[in-house]
Amino acid sequence: MHVCKTLKLTYYLFCLLILIGLTSCVVTGVPSSLSEAQRNACMAPSANFQALDSIHSTKIHKILWVKKYAKQTVTKKLSLSDKCRQTQILIQALYGLDDGESVSWENNKNQTSGKIKMLRTHVSRGAWGYGGCRDYLAFIVIENKLQTYKFRACPHELNHFELPDSRGFAIPGHLLFAGWYFYDSRFFK
Numbered sequence: 001m002h003v004c005k006t007l008k009l010t011y012y013l014f015c016l017l018i019l020i021g022l023t024s025c026v027v028t029g030v031p032s033s034l035s036e037a038q039r040n041a042c043m044a045p046s047a048n049f050q051a052l053d054s055i056h057s058t059k060i061h062k063i064l065w066v067k068k069y070a071k072q073t074v075t076k077k078l079s080l081s082d083k084c085r086q087t088q089i090l091i092q093a094l095y096g097l098d099d100g101e102s103v104s105w106e107n108n109k110n111q112t113s114g115k116i117k118m119l120r121t122h123v124s125r126g127a128w129g130y131g132g133c134r135d136y137l138a139f140i141v142i143e144n145k146l147q148t149y150k151f152r153a154c155p156h157e158l159n160h161f162e163l164p165d166s167r168g169f170a171i172p173g174h175l176l177f178a179g180w181y182f183y184d185s186r187f188f189k
Contacts, residue, residue, distance in 0.1 A: 042084040043177040045184075046138030046149045047114070050077070052174045076142045078114075082107055086114040086140065091178055093118055094134060094153055104139075115139040119150075132157070135185060150185035163188075 034051040037043055045052055078086065085105045093103050093116040104115035119135040133154040140147045154163070156179050162170040163183060173181040 036080055037083050040080060040084060041178075042080060042087045043175060044083065044087040044090045044138070045151055045174050045177075045182045046090075046116075046140055046147075047078050047083040047086040049140075049147070049149055076145075078112060078140065078142065079107075079110055082110060082112050082114070086116075086138070087178075089114065089116050090136075090138070092116075093136065094178075094180060111141075111143045113139075113141045152183040152185050152188060153180040154183070155180060 034048055037048050042048075085107070089103045089105055093101075097103060097116075097118045099118050099121055102115055102117035104113065106113040115138070117137045117139075119137060122131055122133045122135075133152050135150065135152050138149045138151060140149075151174075152163075154173075156176060162172050171183065171187045173183050175182055
């Protein structure tokens with residue numbers, strides 16, 4: 001009987017610690033790895049995807065956020081310097097590469113690498129033509145595990161932070177950074 005009470009107390013303390021941890025994140029709203037990237041202007045969406053996706057999910061569905069936040073806390077992440085390298089090549093690609101071209105980096109010490117491949121530049125204008133927006137693929141490799149992300153980046157001059165998805169629902173961007181709004185392309189199929 002005494003062992004059961006001890007186990008029950010341990011269980012409740014563990015749950016309390018989890019709740020405190022989640023609550024502190026909700027209060028600040030930003031995971032610490034993302035705060036560090038923000039302070040250093042290393043905000044490439046692919047380099048910070050798990051943290052951005054957990055925040056983005058709160059704008060769409062609050063219960064989904066808990067699952068995504070838990071996932072981002074256990075997923076291997078890029079170091080700050082690698083996030084900065086991914087951000088540098090992203091900016092280079094958005095402003096200087098043509099469709100079909102790519103740029104990459106590699107860090108043998110950390111067993112990490114990244115690549116940006118420009119897919120399509122939208123030239124149409126008018127009702128949700130996404131004129132000036134650029135679709136691209138981002139590749140991140142951490143210890144031989146490839147992560148691939150597809151994004152749409154739209155110049156801030158378009159003055160949109162929410163774009164309609166393939167079903168017409170407004171989807172908020174992951175972030176505004178370096179003069180571009182970034183959207184997860186999975187919503188625009």
